[in-house]
Amino acid sequence: MRRIIPVALSIAGFDPDSGAGVVADIRTFNSLGVYGVAVVTVVTAQNTYRGYAIQPLDPGIVVAQLRALREDIGFDAVKVGMVYTRELVEVISRELSDFEGPIVVDPLMKAKSGVELISEDALDALKNKLLHIATLVTPNKFEAEVLAETSIQTIEDAKRAAAIISREYGVEAVLVKGGHLKPCCIDILYFRGRYYEFWGKPSRGCYHGTGCILSSAITALLAKGYELVEAVKKAKKHVEYAIRYGPPIGRGWCPADPLAPLxxxxxxxxxxxxxxxxxxxxxxxxxxxxxxxxxxxxxxxxxxxxxxxxxxxxxxxxxxxxxxxxxxxxxxxxxxxxxxxxxxxxxxxxxxxxxxxxxxxxxxxxxxxxxxxxxxxxxxxxxxxxxxxxxxxxxxxxxxxxxxxxxxxxxxxxxxxxxxxxxxxxxxxxxxxxxxxxxxxxxxxxxxxxxxxx
The missing domain is CATH 3.40.225.10 (Class II aldolase/adducin N-terminal domain)
Structure with missing residues (x-):
């Protein structure tokens, strides 16, 4: 029986300024009419301009959170964000290996505040285990360069990198976010052998957490039953609103607001x-x-x-x-x-x-x-x-x-x-x-x- 309201799960870190991580994900889920649940992997001490500390949670408590949700509420789609350690990547990959719904992986490597979001050994585990169970991976330009082991300067470079990531890690769909590409603001989706281009316009606004909002918006729309290409298209428009109407707070990168349309x-x-x-x-x-x-x-x-x-x-x-x-x-x-x-x-x-x-x-x-x-x-x-x-x-x-x-x-x-x-x-x-x-x-x-x- 289909749920009255779809449920999406965020597996990610906690950002105390609420601009990114599980808080931003839950707000995004809610803004799109999806009930959000969360498993916290890491607690960070950071703000809009600086990172101070990172404390990964014990893998056992992460697994306990996930199992508690699965045996009760359940979920229709999963977004995986900050995982940080190899042990966390491994237990999350194992626990989700039998999940039949869509899994969106946002391979976070570095925050705008400068905080490193993944350790070196965790990156290897992400490549070899987590990406293999993903439906969609959403790297930005720099993350895509790391995963594809190639330089990205142009749109054609981004397309080539997306295809490499899909082939190397067995990911059905790869979305290379092009905020740092020239020309600006084109996202490249590689899905089942085809390329899709999603153009946007550079705009003034707030950009902290935009990667989290995009991947969680896609997750929410997939939980609602949207086809992947349409989910990406709608999610990108949602992020544009979030950027434009983000509250101008903090001394650094002000946070985008996924609740703005509501x-x-x-x-x-x-x-x-x-x-x-x-x-x-x-x-x-x-x-x-x-x-x-x-x-x-x-x-x-x-x-x-x-x-x-x-x-x-x-x-x-x-x-x-x-x-x-x-x-x-x-x-x-x-x-x-x-x-x-x-x-x-x-x-x-x-x-x-x-x-x-x-x-x-x-x-x-x-x-x-x-x-x-x-x-x-x-x-x-x-x-x-x-x-x-x-x-x-x-x-x-x-x-x-x-x-x-x-x-x-x-x-x-x-x-x-x-x-x-x-x-x-x-x-x-x-x-x-x-x-x-x-x-x-x-x-x-x-x-x-x-x-x-x-």
């Missing part, structure tokens, strides 16, 4: 839900709010967290904006991402100064709103469109970022609660209410209106 989906839901709540709040006081709907319409917008926000497509708002019909607020569609331009750019600019200020509402300018906001203690600032440099006026979309920066400067470097401008030729005077969330922006606006109308 986190982004969750944040998108939270943003959309919060905008809906904010609009409901405004509708409940529509007899007040409708007085201040601009001729161009009112907008309620909110961005993804700063870590995930880089353009207006990462900001959600109401399609077509909100209009006033007498004392009613009307709009046609629920919030979507990428439908705001002006307010989205205002929010993204504010986030440059305070990343937690992620939302805004625009209303028509009114002196009474400004006076009431100041009386309530809100920080109020402004920009004058007449001061905008001519060269910026000629650039589409440059006015609002310039204006918000000017208002922040006038407020002493802090994002104001209220930013206004008095318009220009063909430009309606406007007020923007900033806040940490759309519902908080709505609360600020309603508080101001209630202070005016009681």
């Amino acid at each position: 986190e982004i989906d969750a944040e998108r839901y939270r943003v959309l839900t919060d905008i809906v709540e904010a609009v409901k709040m405004l509708e409940h006081a529509s007899h007040l709010v409708s007085k201040y709907v601009p001729e161009v319409g009112m907008q309620v917008a909110m961005s993804l967290p700063a870590r995930y926000a880089s353009s207006p497509s990462d900001v959600a708002a109401i399609p077509g904006r909100i209009r006033a019909d007498g004392c009613r607020l009307i709009y046609r569609l629920p919030p979507e991402f990428g439908v705001s331009s002006h307010l989205a750019r205002a929010i993204l600019t504010a986030m440059e100064f305070q990343p937690d200020i992620r939302a805004a509402i625009n209303i028509a300018y009114s002196p009474e709103i400004i006076r009431a906001a100041e009386k309530l203690g809100y920080i109020v600032s402004y920009y004058d469109r007449r001061e905008e440099p001519p060269e910026l006026k000629r650039v589409e979309g440059a006015t609002i970022p310039w204006g918000i920066r000017r208002a922040v400067e006038r407020a002493g470097g802090k994002v104001p609660d209220i930013v206004y401008h008095l318009g220009d030729v063909g430009k309606e005077p406007m007020i923007v209410v900033f806040a940490r969330s759309a519902s908080e922006a709505a609360s600020k606006l309603l508080r101001i209106l209630w202070s005016i109308y009681g």
Whole structure:
């Protein structure tokens, strides 16, 4: 009977900064809808820029961990990472020799922090025993050079090395990771006599643990029943997300984040839900709010967290904006991402100064709103469109970022609660209410209106 949820096993070392090893593997399994279990082989003392110590576990406890899992939960696919000693390689190879599912071996030899991840005698055992039971081996350029005993400088070199590794060690599939190849970012898969090329683009981001994430993502997808070539393709895309959205922490190589796709989906839901709540709040006081709907319409917008926000497509708002019909607020569609331009750019600019200020509402300018906001203690600032440099006026979309920066400067470097401008030729005077969330922006606006109308 097929499991309700597939299970993948990581046999690897422990990295205390969670960027690599079993922690990164489990996070990757979970991010792809696979339940992760782990056998720890080695405990390391390292961080993002330096390695301090390595303590291999006794082979007996490693075997005990593995057998405990096999007799109870079981697993559908295995990823083997850091093994370090010959004794560990031998017992793991023996214990997995009768496993009928896919086994992915990531032949780790050296960490980005400089830590040596395998001893010399263990490398011989890896070549002669562990690789012979592997379904797929995933060496980087340098590891592939060691295994194939050949120099790799070009794509053709990588292809030749992959074929050598497959032939010499009886591995059905070899994926040579090409992050260090020229041209950059091509992975070469040799599988059943055929070559497959997986191209990527160089990108800024976090790279600690990317090898672990790639091999564990492939393992997870194989556990779910994907064919190997498709699993590699999807896993590479998963790693690209992890690199792009890795948290910029530590003094060295910051860790990639395999949970980023899940986190982004969750944040998108939270943003959309919060905008809906904010609009409901405004509708409940529509007899007040409708007085201040601009001729161009009112907008309620909110961005993804700063870590995930880089353009207006990462900001959600109401399609077509909100209009006033007498004392009613009307709009046609629920919030979507990428439908705001002006307010989205205002929010993204504010986030440059305070990343937690992620939302805004625009209303028509009114002196009474400004006076009431100041009386309530809100920080109020402004920009004058007449001061905008001519060269910026000629650039589409440059006015609002310039204006918000000017208002922040006038407020002493802090994002104001209220930013206004008095318009220009063909430009309606406007007020923007900033806040940490759309519902908080709505609360600020309603508080101001209630202070005016009681």
